[in-house]
Amino acid sequence: MIIAIDGPAGSGKSTVAKMLAKHLGINYLDTGAMYRALTWKALQQKLNLEDENALCRLMEQTNIRFQHEQKGLQVFVDDINVTKEIRSPSVTNHTHYISGKPRVRAIMVSLQRRIASEGDTIAEGRDMGTVVFPLAEKKFFLDAKIEERAKRRFHERGILHSENSLDDITKEIELRDQRDTTRKESPLKISEDSIYVDTTHLTINEVFHRILQEVEPLLKNK
Ligand code: DC
Numbered sequence: 001m002i003i004a005i006d007g008p009a010g011s012g013k014s015t016v017a018k019m020l021a022k023h024l025g026i027n028y029l030d031t032g033a034m035y036r037a038l039t040w041k042a043l044q045q046k047l048n049l050e051d052e053n054a055l056c057r058l059m060e061q062t063n064i065r066f067q068h069e070q071k072g073l074q075v076f077v078d079d080i081n082v083t084k085e086i087r088s089p090s091v092t093n094h095t096h097y098i099s100g101k102p103r104v105r106a107i108m109v110s111l112q113r114r115i116a117s118e119g120d121t122i123a124e125g126r127d128m129g130t131v132v133f134p135l136a137e138k139k140f141f142l143d144a145k146i147e148e149r150a151k152r153r154f155h156e157r158g159i160l161h162s163e164n165s166l167d168d169i170t171k172e173i174e175l176r177d178q179r180d181t182t183r184k185e186s187p188l189k190i191s192e193d194s195i196y197v198d199t200t201h202l203t204i205n206e207v208f209h210r211i212l213q214e215v216e217p218l219l220k221n222k
Contacts, residue, residue: 006129040082
């Protein structure tokens with residue numbers, strides 16, 4: 001069983017996907033972390049991020065894997081734990097080079113499908129319902145007004161990156177939205193069969209229960 005959750009940055013999808021996976025005892029696939037992981041390695045190797053051939057070669061030589069630990073899901077690139085590094089502003093700002101390359105995405109998608117074939121999975125990203133898992137049993141599109149999404153990111157980052165003002169974060173999210181929705185390859189869009197959830201005025205718990213209400217009947221029928 002696949003539950004697909006897509007949506008823009010700050011829509012609450014990661015938090016809710018993790019909560020649901022834990023509650024239901026099924027796997028959680030963070031596909032954004034995979035694009036971030038390859039970006040991290042490409043930056044380490046000082047690759048030309050416009051060189052799609054080089055990025056495809058890099059992807060083929062890279063082992064990206066997840067490991068569940070007490071402190072949360074850990075991301076490994078070739079056995080180096082990069083969980084923290086892939087959230088850095090530098091990686092965040094360069095990921096669009098990787099996620100905009102069709103042939104890199106094709107390799108990423110086959111890896112995502114392979115990981116998901118290991119068991120029931122909640123897959124989270126931008127193209128889960130539209131491209132990667134078109135036959136997912138349930139699809140959700142989480143959204144929220146940009147002001148609210150920026151506020152959430154601001155509070156998350158507040159202590160760590162206090163140099164970012166709310167205004168900076170709003171601009172950064174606007175740019176990411178624009179890149180995610182206008183790129184040629186697998187842009188962020190709502191699939192016809194997905195359930196749209198506007199989380200602007202909802203708490204994380206409310207979003208969690210909204211999704212659970214749709215997913216629980218599936219589990220009972222299994
Ligand atoms: O969800 P995130 O912020 O960790 O994602 C990082 C970047 O990766 C984001 O800017 C868009 C891209 N991405 C993508 O293109 N396709 C996905 N399925 C997941 C993320």
